[in-house]
Amino acid sequence: MKYLISKIVSILGLKNYDWIEAEISILLTDSRQLSNPSETLFFAFETKNNDGHRYIADLYAAGVRNFVVSKMMPEWKNFSGCNFLFVKSPLRALQKIAAYHRRRFDIPVIGITGSNGKTIVKEWLYQLLQEDFNIVRSPRSYNSQIGVPLSVWQLDDNATLGIFEAGISMPDEMDHLEPIIHPTIGILTKIGEAHQENFTSLQQKCLEKMRLFLNCNVVIYDEDNPIIREAADQMLISQKAFTWSRKQTDAPLYISKIEKGPCSTFIYYSFLSLDYSIEIPFTDEASIENAIHCLATMLFLNVAPSVISERMKKLEPVAMRLEVLQGKNNCILINDAYNSDINSVKIALDFMNQRSAEKSLRKTIILSDILQSGILPKTLYHRVSDMMIENGIEKIIGIGHDISQNSDVFAIEKYFFPSTESFIQSGIWRKFDSEIILLKGARKYHFEQIIALIQERIHETVLEVDLDAVVHNYNFYKSKLQPGVKMICMVKANAYGAGAVEIAKTLQYHRCDYLAVAVTEEGIALRSEGISLPIIILNPEVNGFEELFSNRLEPEVYNFRILDAFIKEADRRGITDYPVHLKIDTGMHRLGFLPDQIPSLIERLRSQKGLKAISVFSHLAASESWAFDEFTEKQIETLRSSASQIEKGIGYSIYKHILNSAGIERFPEAQWDMVRLGIGLYGVSASGLKGLKNVSTLKTTILQIKDIPGRETVGYGRKESLDRDARIATIRIGYADGLDRKFGNRVGKVLINGQIAPIVGNVCMDLCMVDVTDIDAKEGDEVILFGNDLSVIDLAESIGTIPYEVLTSVSPRVKRVYITE
Numbered sequence: 001m002k003y004l005i006s007k008i009v010s011i012l013g014l015k016n017y018d019w020i021e022a023e024i025s026i027l028l029t030d031s032r033q034l035s036n037p038s039e040t041l042f043f044a045f046e047t048k049n050n051d052g053h054r055y056i057a058d059l060y061a062a063g064v065r066n067f068v069v070s071k072m073m074p075e076w077k078n079f080s081g082c083n084f085l086f087v088k089s090p091l092r093a094l095q096k097i098a099a100y101h102r103r104r105f106d107i108p109v110i111g112i113t114g115s116n117g118k119t120i121v122k123e124w125l126y127q128l129l130q131e132d133f134n135i136v137r138s139p140r141s142y143n144s145q146i147g148v149p150l151s152v153w154q155l156d157d158n159a160t161l162g163i164f165e166a167g168i169s170m171p172d173e174m175d176h177l178e179p180i181i182h183p184t185i186g187i188l189t190k191i192g193e194a195h196q197e198n199f200t201s202l203q204q205k206c207l208e209k210m211r212l213f214l215n216c217n218v219v220i221y222d223e224d225n226p227i228i229r230e231a232a233d234q235m236l237i238s239q240k241a242f243t244w245s246r247k248q249t250d251a252p253l254y255i256s257k258i259e260k261g262p263c264s265t266f267i268y269y270s271f272l273s274l275d276y277s278i279e280i281p282f283t284d285e286a287s288i289e290n291a292i293h294c295l296a297t298m299l300f301l302n303v304a305p306s307v308i309s310e311r312m313k314k315l316e317p318v319a320m321r322l323e324v325l326q327g328k329n330n331c332i333l334i335n336d337a338y339n340s341d342i343n344s345v346k347i348a349l350d351f352m353n354q355r356s357a358e359k360s361l362r363k364t365i366i367l368s369d370i371l372q373s374g375i376l377p378k379t380l381y382h383r384v385s386d387m388m389i390e391n392g393i394e395k396i397i398g399i400g401h402d403i404s405q406n407s408d409v410f411a412i413e414k415y416f417f418p419s420t421e422s423f424i425q426s427g428i429w430r431k432f433d434s435e436i437i438l439l440k441g442a443r444k445y446h447f448e449q450i451i452a453l454i455q456e457r458i459h460e461t462v463l464e465v466d467l468d469a470v471v472h473n474y475n476f477y478k479s480k481l482q483p484g485v486k487m488i489c490m491v492k493a494n495a496y497g498a499g500a501v502e503i504a505k506t507l508q509y510h511r512c513d514y515l516a517v518a519v520t521e522e523g524i525a526l527r528s529e530g531i532s533l534p535i536i537i538l539n540p541e542v543n544g545f546e547e548l549f550s551n552r553l554e555p556e557v558y559n560f561r562i563l564d565a566f567i568k569e570a571d572r573r574g575i576t577d578y579p580v581h582l583k584i585d586t587g588m589h590r591l592g593f594l595p596d597q598i599p600s601l602i603e604r605l606r607s608q609k610g611l612k613a614i615s616v617f618s619h620l621a622a623s624e625s626w627a628f629d630e631f632t633e634k635q636i637e638t639l640r641s642s643a644s645q646i647e648k649g650i651g652y653s654i655y656k657h658i659l660n661s662a663g664i665e666r667f668p669e670a671q672w673d674m675v676r677l678g679i680g681l682y683g684v685s686a687s688g689l690k691g692l693k694n695v696s697t698l699k700t701t702i703l704q705i706k707d708i709p710g711r712e713t714v715g716y717g718r719k720e721s722l723d724r725d726a727r728i729a730t731i732r733i734g735y736a737d738g739l740d741r742k743f744g745n746r747v748g749k750v751l752i753n754g755q756i757a758p759i760v761g762n763v764c765m766d767l768c769m770v771d772v773t774d775i776d777a778k779e780g781d782e783v784i785l786f787g788n789d790l791s792v793i794d795l796a797e798s799i800g801t802i803p804y805e806v807l808t809s810v811s812p813r814v815k816r817v818y819i820t821e
Helices: 005-011 052-061 074-078 090-103 118-129 147-152 174-181 202-213 226-234 285-300 305-312 342-356 377-390 401-405 420-426 448-455 467-478 492-496 500-509 520-528 545-550 560-573 595-606 626-650 661-666 792-798 803-808
Strands: 026-028 040-043 066-069 083-086 109-113 135-137 161-165 185-188 218-222 241-245 253-260 265-271 274-280 323-326 332-335 362-368 395-399 413-417 435-440 462-466 486-490 514-517 535-537 553-557 578-583 611-617 655-657 674-677 696-708 726-731 749-752 755-760 768-771 782-786 815-819
Touching: 005 083, 005 090, 026 090, 040 052, 040 090, 052 066, 052 074, 066 090, 090 147, 090 174, 109 118, 109 174, 109 202, 118 135, 118 161, 118 285, 118 305, 147 161, 147 174, 174 202, 185 202, 185 285, 202 226, 218 226, 218 285, 241 285, 253 285, 265 285, 274 285, 274 305, 285 305, 332 448, 342 362, 342 377, 342 435, 377 401, 395 401, 395 420, 401 413, 413 420, 420 448, 435 448, 462 467, 467 486, 467 500, 467 674, 467 815, 492 500, 492 803, 500 514, 500 520, 514 520, 520 535, 520 545, 520 553, 545 553, 545 560, 553 560, 560 578, 560 595, 560 611, 595 626, 611 626, 611 674, 626 655, 655 674, 661 674, 726 755, 749 768, 782 792, 792 803
Parallel strands: 026 040, 040 066, 066 083, 109 161, 109 185, 135 161, 185 218, 218 241, 241 253, 332 435, 362 395, 362 435, 395 413, 462 815, 486 514, 486 674, 514 535, 535 553, 553 578, 578 611, 611 655
Antiparallel strands: 253 265, 265 274, 323 332, 462 696, 696 726, 696 782, 726 768, 749 755, 749 782, 755 768
């Protein structure tokens, strides 16, 4: 839905404000997530660690003209056509706008709060009620002071039910969220100790959370919980309660019996003096409690018990943030280094037990300080110790000040360190053997460093990457662009072998507009390392929407199968306007919609609201070759026509791009809105352009030198017989490192002390041999496979391939070393 800026001025109560009229459909709080500048209203928040006002100049340059600010900067006086809405608090302004928006809808709205289970109950209610309602719900766990208004902003005229969750971490916060959600139905899930530090007691926290329900028609909660029951009585909420109980037979919903099976649970209940039952495909206590909340809600909404029973059987699990990895020395790693409240430790241990049943492995946990518990450390870690014993943990490694100070409460094999760095330096991680290891830590402890070490492959051969050369090449191509043209940098295939994380960090610092990778895993890896730039996924999986959404990754859509799958997932998750990039096949015939499919594509896009096209693009098949310029021009014209047709059909403008590295070099008239820089970034010009710098240098060392008589053979298969007495050096690189076997038998060459040495015999898995007869070489000397003085282009041509293949073939076991001045 759209609001005129004049209406927003009125909502905020700004007097005598001279505005420039504009339509607003997007409330933006993170400048990195900009998608549609002309309809964006940006809120400049100030926090301890950041200030949104710093990004206004960049947003202005990107086309944003509407801002909510709490201070004015002198440089903004030169910004034309802008609305600067000056308020005391941009956060409160955001909340006020969302609250106004909510009041426009006379529909049932479910508000969910509690310490645990909010997101699962919300997602399960969506699964259970989507056939009866057009539901708008919080994406993922958008339950904060910012997340709630952004969630409610999704409400539109098609919505018949809203489901929103609200979380608080300190007193008085719920007073700001209640007017925004303004629920008609309230659900209070489990009250626990997460984020307890700012509350004097669980009772106080329960009372604060219940403020969400002050204007509800009905509130659903567990009557057996004394803290919840007393809070409800104190706030007079019990007068409008629809409670459930396992003890009170006169409760509106009485749970008479629970029977757990191997894979499911039967819940028997009484409602309106009649007996029923449901079956859920879960057996853990948390899922049972969450399911009962959903049952009570459906009964209140007059869903027939028979329908409830049928739907409950089909409940699907909500994705967990646990990652299972293969470790060294027959170990399994469970990476749950996301947060460390005591309830999430319980969940992780339960999952660990499921995994450990598969193998007879010793149970180990690496646990950081548990933050924001609100419990005295001694009491807290006594509880943790009990949990370790209950779950059969045999060894604990504690990292952090508090857990180390309370090491005496643990009665199992134990090691404690004040920091992650001191643990790494201790080296005890090298002794892990046949263990299932749970890593459970708060984000601040950077357990990803431990994961990397446990999986790390050590190898002397290195790929040296010159980050200054990357910057030079980036700026070299940037200088060729017309004003306003955006740059997409390709960092797929581990940044063409150079190492995607470091390359992406460098590009982000130098204000690249977009990154692109091949698969979702590459995008997730960048996000985990703090890369915040928009990232395009060129080859997304049909079933990978959760990973895309949770990591803010923008998929390429190239056929109707993946388009329909993503539309369905967006609808299932209550997501609107998720950014996607449309691929058109203009003649390369690899991926993409054919031009004659565009009318159907337009119809499909117009009939849904989950996805929003950000760009339309194609790929040039032979932009580096003058012989095919006529074909290239035809491709360009085909995309131009297709893009115009799509924009007209969907009713809004989108970015258009077709130029790759060679295209940037040779077809400047087709720069349009964006270009894609690939191999050129890494110092290789497909069209022979001069001025680029080499980025990657593959180097190794000489292990051994031998004097071999003439007529002897060298290497596997005896493929080459020496025609003279020779000095043969064995070097530390083979085909397992990415050195193609075609380089064997003097086809390939290396550089040693500035001189060329041919590769002798067949390339081995980990080693190969070179002829150093005429070179002053010794064991330990450096060997260059490709670099400044031995071009990767020449190397590729010698075996009839292209530089792309040579660069991307460099094995992950080859260590990357980054240099910069």
